Amino acid sequence: MKTTAHPDARLALTTKGETTTVDLYSPEGLAMVSDLWLKLSAEFKVMYEPTWMGVRIIQLPHDIVQVQELIWRLQPDVIVETGVAHGGSLIFSASLLELMGKGHVIGIDVEIRAHNRANIEAHPMKKRITLIEGSSVAAETVAQVKALTRDAKTVLVLLDSNHSAAHVAEEIKLYGPLVTDGSYLVVMDGAQGHVSDIPRGKAEWVQDNPLTAIRQFLATNPGFVMDPHYTRLHVTSNPEGYLRKLTSEEIAARGRAAAE
Numbered sequence: 001m002k003t004t005a006h007p008d009a010r011l012a013l014t015t016k017g018e019t020t021t022v023d024l025y026s027p028e029g030l031a032m033v034s035d036l037w038l039k040l041s042a043e044f045k046v047m048y049e050p051t052w053m054g055v056r057i058i059q060l061p062h063d064i065v066q067v068q069e070l071i072w073r074l075q076p077d078v079i080v081e082t083g084v085a086h087g088g089s090l091i092f093s094a095s096l097l098e099l100m101g102k103g104h105v106i107g108i109d110v111e112i113r114a115h116n117r118a119n120i121e122a123h124p125m126k127k128r129i130t131l132i133e134g135s136s137v138a139a140e141t142v143a144q145v146k147a148l149t150r151d152a153k154t155v156l157v158l159l160d161s162n163h164s165a166a167h168v169a170e171e172i173k174l175y176g177p178l179v180t181d182g183s184y185l186v187v188m189d190g191a192q193g194h195v196s197d198i199p200r201g202k203a204e205w206v207q208d209n210p211l212t213a214i215r216q217f218l219a220t221n222p223g224f225v226m227d228p229h230y231t232r233l234h235v236t237s238n239p240e241g242y243l244r245k246l247t248s249e250e251i252a253a254r255g256r257a258a259a260e
C-alpha cells in the first residue's frame with residue numbers, strides 16, 4: 001500500500017472511542033508516527049529481523065545506529081553486554097572494535113544455546129568476544145566480569161537480558177560501578193511499558209519494565225545522567241536508556257554550583 005499525504009494531511013487515531021488528531025507534518029505528527037511505528041514493530045516482531053555479519057541481532061535498526069555512534073565516540077576497551085541470545089549484538093560490537101583495532105566484548109547470558117554458541121565461536125569476530133554463561137546477577141558472573149574489566153580505561157555496559165524492573169534494577173546496581181567515568185550504562189528495552197497496549201502486549205509490562213528501574217536509579221544516583229542525544233531518532237526501544245557516568249570533575253562542579 002502506498003499512502004498519499006499532502007502538506008495539509010492530518011493524522012487521526014481512534015482508540016477506545018477517543019480520537020486524537022494532529023497535523024502530519026508537525027513535531028506531534030512525527031511523535032505519533034514514531035510511537036505507532038514502535039508499537040507495530042513490536043506487534044510484528046520487526047526487531048527479530050535484522051542480522052549483523054550473518055548473525056541475528058534483536059534490535060531495531062535505529063538503535064543499532066545509535067549504539068554504533070556511542071561505541072565510535074567512546075572507543076571503549078571493553079564492552080559488557082548482558083543478554084546474548086543469538087549473538088548478533090556481540091558480533092556488532094566486536095566488528096566495530098575490530099575496525100578500531102582494539103577492545104574486547106564480554107557477553108553474558110543465563111543460557112547460551114548450543115547452536116548460538118557454535119555460530120558465535122565459528123565467527124571471525126569471536127577473537128574479540130568472551131562468553132560467560134550464567135545469570136547476569138549471580139555473584140560468580142559479576143566477579144568474572146570485574147576481573148576482565150579491571151585494567152580497562154573505558155568500559156561501556158549494555159543491559160539487555162531479563163527486562164523485569166527488579167532484574168534491571170539489580171543489574172544497574174551491579175554493573176553501574178563497572179562503567180568508567182564519562183562512559184555509559186545503556187539500559188535497553190525501556191519501551192516495554194509503552195508497547196504494553198499492543199495486541200500481544202501484557203498488562204504487567206506497564207510498570208514492570210526497564211524504564212521503571214532507570215527512573216528509580218536516577219532519582220537516587222546523581223552520579224549518572226540521562227543523555228537524550230542517543231534517542232533523537234525518535235524511534236527507539238531504549239527511551240531514557242543512555243545513562244552517562246559523570247566524571248569526578250563534573251561531580252565537583254555540580255557540588256560547587258549547588259553550594260552557591
Ligand SMILES: C[S@@+](CC[C@H](N)C(=O)[O-])C[C@H]1O[C@@H](n2cnc3c(N)ncnc32)[C@H](O)[C@@H]1O
Pocket residue numbers: 056057058059081082083084085086087088089108109110111134135136137160161162
Ligand atoms: C532480548 S534477548 C538479548 C538480545 C541481544 N542483546 C541482541 O541484541 O541480540 C534477552 C536474553 O537475555 C537472556 N537472559 C534472561 N535472563 C537472564 C539473566 N538472568 N541473566 C543473563 N541473561 C538472561 C535470555 O536468555 C535472552 O537470550
